[in-house]
Amino acid sequence: MKPKLQFQEKSKVKFSREGMFDGFLKCVPLGLGVFVYGIVFGMLAVQAGMTPFQAQIMSLTVFAGAAQLMVLELWAPQLPVLALFLTTLAVNMRHLLMGAAMRDWLVHIPPGKSYFSLFFMTDESWALSVKEMDSGKKDAGFLLGSGLCIYSFWNFATFVGSSTSFWMDKYLADPAVLGLDFAFTIVFIALLTFFWRGKAQIPVWMIAAATALLAFTLFPGKWYIIFGGLAGGIAGALRNA
Amino acid sequence: MLENHDLQFAAAIVLMTVATYFTRAGGLFIISRVTPSPRIRAFLDHMPASILVAIVVPTLIGKGPAELISAGATMLTALYTRSLTIAMLTGLISVSMLRALVFT
Structure with a gap:
């Protein structure tokens, strides 16, 4: 019985070009928000002593906004290579949970496609994709498409920010004017709202919020995301078990 | 080195x-x-929203009325329109308007 059930489950998840296009297009509004921070990264990278070429290489290979901005603090003529590695690892540790959360799509398509898609997974494209998965959609191409969308915006913005920082400084010095400093929060509030099913979730969300706040005050970097996600997940598992 | x-x-x-x-x-x-047990299943079901809660809540710390009202407006719009684009625009427009006109 069990293999048959798995076969049926497996046959439902696909990885199509249509799914990729769908993910790419739906992610464009989030890409625009990423674009602003990409410009900020490009500008700050040049100010920190990177060449525009180096900033571009970093955005093409590392492709992790928060980590890239964080390592600029450590950038110096003699690069602290080990510290750069550990900082990147710590800042990105949250992706472990996000990747695991995509299980229902990614274990049912060929591993090559899954692990290729994961290279492009960001907070934004993950949040959009997990919402899509949660609403019952079965096309894993969505994760790659939305990831490629963010990749395009981030890299184009790195180019614009690093190569034109001499005049961009004037106009983008204060993103608060357009409310863009708050855009990140707004996007994630909207995505979170889509997960609302009813009052039964309140205790789990409260535990996630309280744990995240506590970790936010105690630890540097992005550890609070991991602690909040784990606490909420465990609370949910204990309630439902 | x-x-x-x-x-x-x-x-x-x-x-x-x-x-x-x-x-x-x-x-x-x-x-x-791992083959997910019901307990791991429930963990995986609750984790995504919990991650989003964890991302959002600390960014609201120390924010003023313009940001908090906009956060509420974004939530309500998302709930009723189910559209990310409309919710985002509502949030962005309200935060820039409130900052410029009301809570300057």
Whole structure:
């Protein structure tokens, strides 16, 4: 019985070009928000002593906004290579949970496609994709498409920010004017709202919020995301078990 | 350590890329090797929204009325329209308007 059930489950998840296009297009509004921070990264990278070429290489290979901005603090003529590695690892540790959360799509398509898609997974494209998965959609191409969308915006913005920082400084010095400093929060509030099913979730969300706040005050970097996600997940598992 | 700046840069890029990809791929690598029990199932069901809660809540700390009202407006719009674009625009427009006109 069990293999048959798995076969049926497996046959439902696909990885199509249509799914990729769908993910790419739906992610464009989030890409625009990423674009602003990409410009900020490009500008700050040049100010920190990177060449525009180096900033571009970093955005093409590392492709992790928060980590890239964080390592600029450590950038110096003699690069602290080990510290750069550990900082990147710590800042990105949250992706472990996000990747695991995509299980229902990614274990049912060929591993090559899954692990290729994961290279492009960001907070934004993950949040959009997990919402899509949660609403019952079965096309894993969505994760790659939305990831490629963010990749395009981030890299184009790195180019614009690093190569034109001499005049961009004037106009983008204060993103608060357009409310863009708050855009990140707004996007994630909207995505979170889509997960609302009813009052039964309140205790789990409260535990996630309280744990995240506590970790936010105690630890540097992005550890609070991991602690909040784990606490909420465990609370949910204990309630439902 | 490495003397040449270009070599240092290359080493930094390679290690940062490895670190990032390890975190992106590692979650699937682990979870694809276990058959989820009902308890793991429930954990995976509740984790995504909990991550989003954890991302959002600390960014609201110390924010003023313009930001909090806009956060509420974004939530209500998302709830009733189910549209990310409309919710985002509502949030962005309300935060810039409130900052410029009301809570200056």
